[in-house]
Amino acid sequence: MRKSDLVKFLFASAAVAALGFYGAGAFAQADTVDAHIAAAKAAAGSDIVSPLSLCNFRQGGGGAQVTYSAEPAKIFDNLYFIGIPGVSAWAITTSAGLIVIDSLDNPGEAQTYIEGGLKKLGLDPTQIKYVIITHAHNDHFGGAQYLADKFHATLVMSETDWGTIERMQPPPAGNTNRGPLPKRGMAVKDGDKVTLGDTSIEVYQTPPHTPGAISLIIPLKDGNQRHTAAFWGGIGFNFPQSEQNYTTYFNSVEKFSKVAQARNADVPMANHSTFDDALKKIDLLKARRAGQPHPFVLGWDTQARIFKVQEECAMAARARLRTAAK
Ligand SMILES: [Zn+2]
Numbered sequence: 001m002r003k004s005d006l007v008k009f010l011f012a013s014a015a016v017a018a019l020g021f022y023g024a025g026a027f028a029q030a031d032t033v034d035a036h037i038a039a040a041k042a043a044a045g046s047d048i049v050s051p052l053s054l055c056n057f058r059q060g061g062g063g064a065q066v067t068y069s070a071e072p073a074k075i076f077d078n079l080y081f082i083g084i085p086g087v088s089a090w091a092i093t094t095s096a097g098l099i100v101i102d103s104l105d106n107p108g109e110a111q112t113y114i115e116g117g118l119k120k121l122g123l124d125p126t127q128i129k130y131v132i133i134t135h136a137h138n139d140h141f142g143g144a145q146y147l148a149d150k151f152h153a154t155l156v157m158s159e160t161d162w163g164t165i166e167r168m169q170p171p172p173a174g175n176t177n178r179g180p181l182p183k184r185g186m187a188v189k190d191g192d193k194v195t196l197g198d199t200s201i202e203v204y205q206t207p208p209h210t211p212g213a214i215s216l217i218i219p220l221k222d223g224n225q226r227h228t229a230a231f232w233g234g235i236g237f238n239f240p241q242s243e244q245n246y247t248t249y250f251n252s253v254e255k256f257s258k259v260a261q262a263r264n265a266d267v268p269m270a271n272h273s274t275f276d277d278a279l280k281k282i283d284l285l286k287a288r289r290a291g292q293p294h295p296f297v298l299g300w301d302t303q304a305r306i307f308k309v310q311e312e313c314a315m316a317a318r319a320r321l322r323t324a325a326k
Pocket residue numbers: 135137209234235
């Protein structure tokens with residue numbers, strides 16, 4: 001390399017480095033709590049509110065506060081809400097039966113809100129073929145064994161979280177708030193598909209909310225429109241507090257975000273309405289008139305900003321841990 005070329009090369013490298021420093025947004029990406037929170041807020045803009053609560057570093061992570069005022073609702077032609085305010089459950093209709101996502105806290109809730117909710121919606125709970133459990137926390141698996149026993153549904157969880165379940169203590173006898181640990185069913189891993197009839201749901205492992213938490217890509221229909229949900233399966237930061245776990249969280253969002261972008265995902269979804277505002281959107285949906293936009297369809301750009309908020313809040317939390325350790 002000639003000397004003048006070397007100077008050009010060094011100059012270009014410095015420019016690239018500077019772009020890297022400023023490239024991700026209007027804010028400098030210094031690795032500090034304040035810089036990451038500022039970047040999260042910049043990505044959130046005025047319209048993304050609930051996901052930004054990750055930057056409050058609460059450890060609860062949207063755990064189940066048990067109130068029962070949510071009504072079951074049809075969201076898309078093939079997607080139904082059958083959850084409660086504290087935690088969501090969803091049903092997907094296919095040409096060969098129903099796929100349920102998550103099972104609430106316990107058998108009583110599964111009976112009242114999943115089985116009962118499906119009936120209220122005119123759907124037949126005996127057609128539940130799969131129950132996909134997003135992760136091994138009680139508020140998602142507590143009703144699963146009830147659905148497996150009553151409707152012969154196959155329980156689906158990541159291989160990693162079946163292992164997590166096997167290491168858990170069953171709830172104390174007489175505790176009806178927590179459901180029994182589900183018996184091992186079908187195990188999925190990163191990149192697998194759960195297919196029923198005409199519908200395939202893609203599965204991606206997105207730790208560390210639990211080691212085997214999974215996120216899903218779900219095809220949706222609204223009349224003759226087609227949409228795609230990016231369903232985030234493990235939201236809160238209530239995992240063992242380590243810098244490595246926050247790095248893992250960031251990497252999981254990066255990985256799933258790339259898949260979601262490739263699928264042009266335009267419907268952000270989650271398993272707690274405190275994160276995806278499902279209940280507010282259901283109210284908007286009830287008031288929707290013909291020709292108006294669907295309140296669950298926010299577009300890829302908004303989805304990408306939600307991922308960015310998750311990443312920046314995780315990096316803020318990691319910086320906070322690092323500072324505290326000094
Ligand atoms: Zn959880």
